[in-house]
Amino acid sequence: MSSAVELDKASTKHRRRSRFLGKEKTTQFLPFHVPDIGDDEIESVVETLRSGWLTTGPKVKQFEDKFSQHLGCRHAVAVNSCTAALHLALDAVGIKEGDEVLVPTMTFAATASVVLHLKAKPVLVDCCPDTFNIDPDQIEKAITNRTKAIIPVHIAGQPCEMDRIFEIAGRYNLRVIEDAAHALPARYQGRMVGTIGDITCFSFYATKTIATGEGGMATTDNPEWADRMRVMSLHGISKDAWKRYTSEGSWYYEILNPGYKYNLTDIAAAIGIEQLKKCDRFWLTRSSIASMYDEALADLPEIHRPICRPDVQHAWHLYIVQLELERLRITRREFIEALKEERIGTSVHFIPLHLHPYYRETFGYKPQDLPNASAVFERIISLPIYPRMSEVDFERVVTAVTNIIRKYRR
Numbered sequence: 288m289s290s291a292v293e294l295d296k297a298s299t300k301h302r303r304r305s306r307f308l309g310k311e312k313t314t315q316f317l318p319f320h321v322p323d324i325g326d327d328e329i330e331s332v333v334e335t336l337r338s339g340w341l342t343t344g345p346k347v348k349q350f351e352d353k354f355s356q357h358l359g360c361r362h363a364v365a366v367n368s369c370t371a372a373l374h375l376a377l378d379a380v381g382i383k384e385g386d387e388v389l390v391p392t393m394t395f396a397a398t399a400s401v402v403l404h405l406k407a408k409p410v411l412v413d414c415c416p417d418t419f420n421i422d423p424d425q426i427e428k429a430i431t432n433r434t435k436a437i438i439p440v441h442i443a444g445q446p447c448e449m450d451r452i453f454e455i456a457g458r459y460n461l462r463v464i465e466d467a468a469h470a471l472p473a474r475y476q477g478r479m480v481g482t483i484g485d486i487t488c489f490s491f492y493a494t495k496t497i498a499t500g501e502g503g504m505a506t507t508d509n510p511e512w513a514d515r516m517r518v519m520s521l522h523g524i525s526k527d528a529w530k531r532y533t534s535e536g537s538w539y540y541e542i543l544n545p546g547y548k549y550n551l552t553d554i555a556a557a558i559g560i561e562q563l564k565k566c567d568r569f570w571l572t573r574s575s576i577a578s579m580y581d582e583a584l585a586d587l588p589e590i591h592r593p594i595c596r597p598d599v600q601h602a603w604h605l606y607i608v609q610l611e612l613e614r615l616r617i618t619r620r621e622f623i624e625a626l627k628e629e630r631i632g633t634s635v636h637f638i639p640l641h642l643h644p645y646y647r648e649t650f651g652y653k654p655q656d657l658p659n660a661s662a663v664f665e666r667i668i669s670l671p672i673y674p675r676m677s678e679v680d681f682e683r684v685v686t687a688v689t690n691i692i693r694k695y696r697r
Contacts, residue, residue, distance in 0.1 A: 317683060319632035322498040323569065323674045324558070331557040338553075343521070346553035350560050351504070357472075357563060358481035360506040362513035365556060366520050369468045369490035369503040370397040371549035373438070374404055375519055376486040376505050379512040380436060380462040382407050387433040389461075391421035392639040392660045394440040398466050399640055402438075410434070411641050411650075413657040417594050418442065419607065419667075422659065423451040430455075436462040441470035441480060443636070443669075444496070444602025445595065449475050449483055464488065471496045472570055474600035481506045486516075491555070496569060496604050497562035499555040519546040572674040573603040576681060580606055580670065583685040589614045589692045591666075605636055609666040617695040619665055625695075626668075629687035634669045 335346055347365050355363040366372050382388060384406035390399045392411040399409035410429050415422045419442040426437065437456055439447040449463075456463050465480065467473070468490035473480040481487045486509075491502035507513050518525065523546030577593075584590050591609040595601045610619055617625070623633050639660040641652035654661040670684055 314630060316630045317632055317671060317680055319634050319669070319671050320494040320673050321675045322493055323565070324498070325561075327561040327564075328558045331561050332554055335553050335557040340553040342552050343550040344553040346556040346560065347551050350551075350556040350563070353560060353563055354504055355506065357566070358479045358506060360479075360482045360487075361508040362506065362510060364505045364507075364513055364516045364520065365551040365559075366503045366505065366516075366549045367501055367551050367555075368397075368549075369466070369488050369492070370401060371520065371547070372488035372503040372505040372516075373397060373464065373466060374401040374547070375516040375549065376464045376488055376507075376512075377401055377405055377407075377436065378519060379507075379515040380464065380485060382435055385433065386435040387431060389421075389426060389429050389434060389437045390640070391438070391440050391442075392641045392657045393419050393421075393442060393637055393663075394466065394640065395468070395637055396640070396643075398438055398440055399646075407435075408433075409640075411646070411652065411657060413659045414442075414639075414663070416659045416663055418445055418447075418596065419660075419663060420445065420447040421452075423448050423455065426452065426455050430459055430461075434459065434461060436464055438464050438466050439484075440466040440468075441473060441602075443593065443605035443607050444469040444471075444473050445593075446470060446473050446475035446480055446599045462486075468492075468495065469604040470602050471604075472566055472600070473602040476598050480602075482508070485509065486512060491559055491562070496573070496602055497559065497566050499551075499559045499562065502551055502555045502559060518543055520549040522546045522548065569674045570602065573672055574601070576672050576676060577601070577603045577606055579681060580672070580685070584608070584688070587689065587692055589696055590688070603672060605669045606672040607636060607667050607669050609663060610668065612666060614697055615692070615695050616697055617691070619668065622691060622695075623668060625691045626687055629683075629691075631684055631687050632671060635664075635667060636669050637664075639664050 351363040351365050382405050386407040387410050388402045389412050390409040393414040402409040412429050413422050413425045421439050463484040465484035465487040467480050467487050470480045486507045489504045491499040505516050523542050523544035525541045581592050589611045593607050626633055640646050641657050646652050
């Protein structure tokens with residue numbers, strides 16, 4: 288498994304640069320992200336196709352077993368997205384209509400949407416201005432007698448302040464469901480994310496740290512929650528329903544609850560098994576790129592580089608910078624367009640939920656209600672960071688960013 292020691296070893300310039308895959312010069316558009324899919328994944332998919340199993344089957348079970356072993360948790364339930372994992376997790380811990388769940392405003396739509404799907408209410412909480420993670424100082428202020436759970440989101444792959452979150456959750460008897468879509472592999476005080484919260488949810492979307500195209504996983508040490516999620520992920524049919532198509536199974540099944548269609552396919556699991564083998568190597572490369580960005584951008588006061596708390600292992604799914612707009616004659620939107628003109632792809636993570644029409648109109652949120660998220664949103668840009676980046680790719684990004692700043696600095 289990955290460790291802080293490995294990151295220290297990977298910090299020298301020679302080792303950082305030696306892991307890049309190529310140095311060829313190009314002026315083609317540099318995407319924000321490119322998944323690292325190789326022959327191993329292709330051969331695994333072909334093998335699966337030839338096996339006759341296209342949907343949930345033995346490969347999914349194998350992926351679950353390997354994932355739980357990799358993290359050190361007792362149970363892993365494979366599903367078709369992190370959104371599905373979050374939905375099943377909230378259902379498993381008993382979130383019901385009328386309950387309230389604390390959700391960071393700085394997150395993707397899915398984190399709060401799953402609360403609404405259960406007819407509960409997402410209560411938005413502001414972020415820390417430096418890490419963009421949920422602000423523990425604001426959590427307790429948002430708790431009411433209807434609050435039943437908290438969903439911390441580990442933005443960019445940096446774990447939230449989990450000790451403080453658990454202390455609050457313990458005092459108010461709240462469940463903690465971690466949205467770890469960005470956080471594989473990440474550690475908090477030496478513990479792997481995926482072994483900390485009541486249930487932790489991961490994403491294997493095409494842009495994530497390991498990718499199956501679409502896919503997700505829920506991890507927990509609670510066998511009852513694991514069983515509930517497994518049953519509910521496939522129409523509420525009794526456990527291991529897929530085995531009814533094997534020599535071990537039977538045509539007979541029972542509907543235990545009205546469940547969902549959230550199962551992962553063996554084709555996706557075949558990719559996931561091979562990606563998981565490379566997870567730590569991918570992390571080392573992303574960590575190296577992050578270190579190189581830190582070094583290359585250090586002399587630009589117009590940019591705030593991401594901080595990394597000393598008690599965590601950052602997964603570096605994203606490298607998010609903040610523009611010091613007061614020092615520039617350009618907006619964030621114009622900065623992104625200038626990078627696009629240089630053939631550099633970027634993104635923004637995220638548009639805070641309270642700024643979206645649905646949350647404004649349904650719950651009455653205003654920008655000033657969650658001021659930290661409103662402020663940082665205007666300044667943040669996610670730069671490309673992924674294992675297939677070459678040294679030339681990296682230098683193109685840094686050169687473009689530097690030239691734009693020099694051109695538009697006050």
